[in-house]
Amino acid sequence: MARSSTRAPSITDVARLAGVSVPTVSRVLTGSVPVSPERTDRVMAAIRELGYRPNGAARALVTGRQSVIAVLASNTTRYGYATTLQGIEEAARLAGFIVMITVIETEEPRAVQAAVDLALSHPVAGVVVLKFDPPGAAALHQLPDGLPVVAASGGRGDGVPHAVLDDTAGAMAATDYLLGLGHRTVHYVAVPTSGRRAGRATGWKRALTRAGVEVPPVLDAGWEPERAYEIGRGLAGRDDVTAVLCGNDELAMGLMRGLHEAGRAVPGDISVVGFDGHPMGRFWTPALTTVEQDFADLGRRSFALLGGLLGTGQTAKTSSTAARLVIRESSGPPPSAR
Amino acid sequence: MARSSTRAPSITDVARLAGVSVPTVSRVLTGSVPVSPERTDRVMAAIRELGYRPNGAARALVTGRQSVIAVLASNTTRYGYATTLQGIEEAARLAGFIVMITVIETEEPRAVQAAVDLALSHPVAGVVVLKFDPPGAAALHQLPDGLPVVAASGGRGDGVPHAVLDDTAGAMAATDYLLGLGHRTVHYVAVPTSGRRAGRATGWKRALTRAGVEVPPVLDAGWEPERAYEIGRGLAGRDDVTAVLCGNDELAMGLMRGLHEAGRAVPGDISVVGFDGHPMGRFWTPALTTVEQDFADLGRRSFALLGGLLGTGQTAKTSSTAARLVIRESSGPPPSAR
DNA sequence: CTCCCATTCTGAAAACGTTATCATCGGCGG
């Protein structure tokens, strides 16, 4: 049935079978110029019979228009990344674009270069970089000039249009909330960041400073919940820690488990607030208080920015949405205030 | 700095600047034929100066070789999907292929057709379909003949090479384990499946039947943990339910929350076993007993199968790995046996 | 009724940027 051995049918084969010229087939396909109903029917019939499918490479070559956008990310499984990607894909698909994904595993220059080269070895209309962390930032810098590029991230900068999530305000709101509950201070367990300015850490510091509270050292956890779990076990022994803000929900979950195993109650002994609005957070026990961010929307906005760049050559410099504090069960007043 | 307005430099510009012929530039680029060191240097210098980047469309057009593989999936954020995708991407990238992702949102034929058409509007070397559910299965059927296709899924079938995860054995092991603990029966909360043969449900039924236990009705939850949560609340009132196997870990988490809110203890009153090995499962309280599956490996194996198809035209029909039961805290003996 | 122009559809030919094929040229070993 399938003759996979023979060459795929081309527009010439269709034209021959339909008894029309090659451009006429093209016109039927693109609809750019009207074609008589009779010929249209013949062409359509020939297309069906042959199972013809236009060759995108040839089409891209002559039109110069590319319908593929590349997404560069360090990981596609973590909640924020995966959801942003989904948002980009959705918006792109609706606009008739296809999404190509290339993972940048480390920030090591050679690896980044190799990945970028691979991604750009294919003709792309533009690039969206998920710049949440060092590999993302590194990739952004290795991209050649003259290519439409948009970054999606928690922070702005670099002269490239950015779709951002205003996590600074979210972190401030969460810290203020904990302080308002009566906690003397709030500790912060950090995720990796893309540069000097980390929105979450900034917001947290700012809220503490504004409240006249000394800023405790940041606890670095990387991306691994496992690491947060260990930090949780460590924190359990310290009675000066009554509230912890975590860089993301996965970390918060790991941390809570560590506290739990070490015999500390959440929120009884220690309040924990996460970040991102992971869908599992509300089913956790205790349900996780978190700063919810709309990653899918971030993805859609990233693509919208890129679309502007592709269409008019100009686009807004940034597009930002606020994060939203969702109070559930994992946070409450400190033990002293009970 | 960036002259995005002017046309991108072509191989002709490079040849002119370097004072060599066009094919020589091509030869330097591809390394197919030796070029004298002197000319090579001149070409490389010209490439750098112009910021030249080969046009992949033209290259693909003339070589006929495609370096893009399309992945069709109904969702890219759920744990199993995202991890499989990551595995495919990794293997593809290492082999010099790029991964294009297209989401098939529903199984509605027109939507599926539109998505497939979009994905194939670009010339691709082959396709990997994530056939875990109805949209995936629908996409598989809409693919044209003569295109290298591989399916990644929980079950086999359809004459297309499949990389599978043997969840039947996993479900049997989990069910046997619960029965061995003294439970009279095991209930099953199902995820959507790609066809009549659902490995997990089959394994569960088989284990029950073999033990001479009547098979209780399947509880359908779809993909939403929210729905599992409601099922959990409903199940809480029934004292004939002491053990529940869930189609995935997210469902198990939702279910456990429902049980918890309704005042039932896990595993004291009811044992819960999940499926997939979600990384958060071990941090859950109680830590989730689950049937772990290596999705990243499934992705890598899918690509390997496709690679075989592309290289030799032939490939293994299936590639399968077993799932593994990981016992943690959410399962234990029934209340009667305590 | 005839003529001419505008309109609509059609086909020939060029173009897109690259690699593949073939012939040519030079130098070297036998």
Place this chain on the structure above:
DNA sequence: CCGCCGATGATAACGTTTTCAGAATGGGAG
């Protein structure tokens, strides 16, 4: 001196869209 080999350039593909020119057709004016 002949033949061969390695490097090079001219030219032909690849499959599509985009001119551009031509052939019908229709309508209005004389």
